Amino acid sequence: MHARERTADRRESAIVRTAKVGRIVLGVIVALVASCGGGGSGPSAPSALSYPSPQTYITGAAITPLNPSVQGPVTSYSVSPTLPTGITINSTSGQISGTPTTPRAKGTYTITAHGPGGSTAFGLSIAVLPAAPTGLSYPSPQTYVARTPITALAPAVTGLVTKYSASPALPAGLSLDPASGQITGTPTSASVLTDYTITASNVSGSTSFTFSLEVIAVNVTPGAISRLIASGTPVTITLTIVPVDFVFSGTLVATASDTNGVFAPAVTVVPSNGGYTLALTVSTRIVPGHYTSNVNLKLCSDPGCTAPQAVPSVAVPFDIYVLSASSAWPGNHLTALNSWTGVPDWTMYQANAAHTGYVPVQVDPNLFSTRWQGPPVEQGDPYYPYPNTLTTSNGQLFIASGNLLYAYKEFDASAVWQYDFRGLPFPSSNPPSVASGVVYVAAGQQSSTYLFAFNTVDGSLVFKSPMSSQWEYYLAPAIGAQGIYTNAGTYGGIYGFQPAGQQLFFTPLTQTSKWTPVVDANKVYAYTGDALKVLDPATGLVQSSIADPAYMNYVYEIGGSAVLGAPGSVFAANYANSVIDGGAVGNSLLHFNVAQNSIDWRIAGNFPSTPAYDAGVLYVANDNPLQLEARAEADGSLLWAWVPPQSGDVGFKSEVLLTKSMIFLSTNLAIYGIDTTTHRTVWSYPMVGRLALSQNGILYIEGSGLLTAINVK
Template identity: 35%
Template sequence: MFEAFRSARLISLVVVLLTLSGCGGGGGGGGTSKPPLLSLSPGDASITISQGARGSFSVTATLSQEAIDTIDHVGLQDGGRFLESNFDVASSSKSLAYITFRTRRDLPVGQHSGRVNFHLCMDADCRSTATTTPFVLTYQITVTPPPPAAVITPSAIQGSVESGDILVVSLAAQVVAGLEVGGFAVVDQQRRFQPAVQIVSRDEQRFTISLSALPLDAPGTHSGTVDLMLCYSSYCDTYAQVPGSPVSIPYTLTVTPETLMQPVPSVSGLPEWETFQGNPDHTGYVPTTLNAATFTTGWSWSAPGDIARLSPATTGSGKVVVTAGAGNGTTPTLYALNESNGTVAWSHDFGNRHALNHPAVSAGRVFVTTTGHNDTFMWSFDIGTGARLFQTPFSSQSESHLAPTIKNGYVYTNGGYYGGMYSFKGLTGTQRWHAPLRQYHFWTPAVDDDYAYAHTGFEFVVLNRRTGERALTVPNSQINSRGYALNIAPVLLGNGSAIVVDGIYSFSDLEHNNHLIRYSVADAGETWRVAGQFRSNPVVADGTIYVSNNAARQLEARDEASGALLWAWSPSDASESLPIGNLVLTDNMIFLSSSAATYAIDLSSHQPVWSTPRTGHLALSSNRILYVVDGAMGRIDAYRLAP
């Protein structure tokens, strides 16, 4: 018979009975000469809970044999409306059941008295009952003011961090029994902590959570209090808090002066070719005057095994650095060669990684990313020994990256599962920030003292270098998009302006129409744009922009202020495409590769003064060694350009 206490039947009956009236009285209907049809133990229940918590109490219900023989089922009605509509029933026999009731979570502080009516129903719809009045369980719920929603360990936050770095704090939160917590958030009136809180792990009511401080630039001691909000769900704000929230946590943060990478001066005093197009401005310019009559052929080197291709080269501390992609029987490998003779100083095998990208060099260190979901890391190596200095995880899918850009001790790169830019501290690999951007690959930011610049197809974006916050967005509605591999970087002019080619996409797609655009940060928009089929990242010096334009199959010199064409040069052989690589600019020459040769063009005569049949990506080190990297053949040729 106590199968009648099944939940679905009872819930539906409660709904029916809530519409009835006149259900008063106390219980029983049976004579004294025979046992009652239903016995409840206890007949009165009381419970004390804190506000916002759920409590429960149980009752044992016993049916007589007469009730078992005559009634259809037992129905329950909560007259006080202080209990949840669902309750648990466990039956050990036809005559015996154990019923557990749960209090509502939204009860206010105070005393709440009610009664549960037990109806002995003679039919399925309970139109008639075995007694004129129900059997009654009375209850009283005492709701007390809530204690703090959780006990936090440690009870105070203390930490030390270098200026500009992000302090991450781990806390344990033991949530009060009965509170259902699904999320956390931070409110900090001093704005020293980020609002978001990460749940690291959970074991019933015990959470391990992670709080992150915002970067603090001013050295010294910073004290205050954060309010940790506990909420019913992962969406956590003031209106979704559980009782006893927020919990206040005092903090003391000690900020020490920042320690940054120190530049390594070159022997010649010239800058190294550290990243894509040489420097964080990506100008491709090396301030030296050369004499073509003194150029000599140096060494050549070929990567061992069957590689996919070599990256462009970067240089520093007497080394030239490249990466080799995985090939048939080979794995992605980073190589550091001695500039003096092309021998391998050291190498690092990355094993079975999805992608090993282009390297950068700065302050005696090599920086390179691997990408491909869980293979995504920022790596750093000592350029002298090859010792690994750090390996910091970040987020990406399967895109490829140009070389990271290094500025003022920080490393900037493309990254993010759905696109963006990262900033890492070069000395430790600590992530400083990530900013979301449109998702493209084969690009790298330009960086100056204040901003980081990116052109991601449909927009030119300027970010605060220290925080990653957007300072400017300029749409580019006229882009002729051809995919997601941009092969570009903004070029900074040093006056709050930048030059970009809005997408090269594929070096084999020679007839792709695109634009050369100058942007002004001060004017928050374009200064000018020129249409063409531009095939190289521009280089710039002394007010002149140089870029290759396949529309006229020529190298072009254009005025920085207006974009007007100043002069042009084309290979004499009409079969040569121009270029397949990049441009390198000095005070008196510009170097470029066609499909047939690498040329040095004199900036005064606008004619070639030197050439070599080797072609590829170019780099010019502080030792005035020109490197021609044939990526597809896996070969590097070195040429000494004596002053």
């Protein structure tokens, strides 16, 4: 073969081989393309991505890793929004792991798996809750003082707390803040040591702490002080203080203080019935005025008060009027009238037919208040100050003023009726008595002397029975079961009248003025200075007479009455003689023993007014020495005495008014209230006058000015 031909053949063979190789490669490519889903498309994308969902995690606790489930090739993972703090996603494997540190509300996190041909996504729900709180505690135990604000008590706790609660409920006045767990407030009363469980919780759980708490207290009685006080009077105010659920340490020492200096610092402390009695004194330096504040009582166990008691102090509110004679009236307090049950009205001179001046009630000076003032009272005798004692019955009071008899309402002093004696030829009026709806009064002089009787409701005249007299004045008639008895007579004596006005008798007696008889169930007693005469209540016959050999008649007046004690026991003095030589002449206090017809005992002194009596004790005012005396009925021995507190007190100006708890008595400066147990001055009022206490709890002061009514209940 020619050489050119051989060369051409070799070229043709090479071309054929190349074409075959090309067809093989193309077939492979076609096969590959076919295996990928068809010809003409790019790389495939991942699909069907998922995670276990939803997921709830707790802060501080490592989560169980979450791995994705996915189809197809994935080159990376991403999440939006960012997973909760502490949780991460592995961008290569898609695994979610970590320890959440911050609570996060439930949310959806979109996780995307990326591949060469695209991506796929899944919404994973995740909530991160706070860990349950732990380690709750409070300072324990706690001791608080009732009525004293506590220092806020805060908890110690680990973790987030959304709510605090307590079981059982905290003592009254204390509260637990459900958000902060703080315990605050002012406990109102004592509480024994008790365990309280406080629970701190959130949605994940709770933790509890039991702590002990007690509230100690002192009970103070009364809980508040109210008083009317005459300026310059060292009135004593007594409080009882009792520890509750604790015991005072050592000796209790107390001092008083207030912003206005109403109280003197010194406090007298005396043990009493499981507690203590504290005696506070109103300062005599406090100027007249109305004071309202708290008195702070500092409680210690040593005189220097360097060692406070467990209850270091107690505050007691007070409302005190300090009044002078020229002070403005504190105002009317027209409270509803409610009578004491079983307590008689003040119907005669010194309350009753025995003239004991005793009203069987307990009165509390903290309850006293001014009720009303008025009307003015005129004096019938210029030589005998304040003679016109009043009486009360069924919500009315009756008083003679000038030559008129008035009936007023106790409620507000409004007039009910009046009767004018000025039409008599020789007009005069004397104090009234009242019984069974009838007011009795002796009025007129000389030939126009009568015992008048009026209907209490409308003042209509019931009767007008004639008597005889000269120019005497009389005290209120005495009323007994059989009649009405009054002194009268041209030359002295006693009249007896039936309730309808018929005269029972007239018995001549020693001529003297300004006295009234005493009556019990069987006898009438007439003390005329020279003797005590015992009369029959129906006939007036003198059954016995006990003479006073030391009697001296200087002023022809008695100025009071005898007083009945126990059966057969009668007290008397010639009170009007107190103005003679300082009472040194004819003014002894006498005790008559009716059964033995004798004078048992005699006490020298200067006794200006009728005493009061109850239960074997006579309470009598003595101007020399100046003191109220409590004397034993049996022998006249002095049991105790009270001395008027002001330097200007020089004499007594009223009869003694006695209750179970207090004695009332007027000096020339003030009306004083004396405690029957402590014998201290516990109340005073800057007025001078005669006294009466009605069944409705109204104390009347009848002096030279306006008639004054004081509520005592």
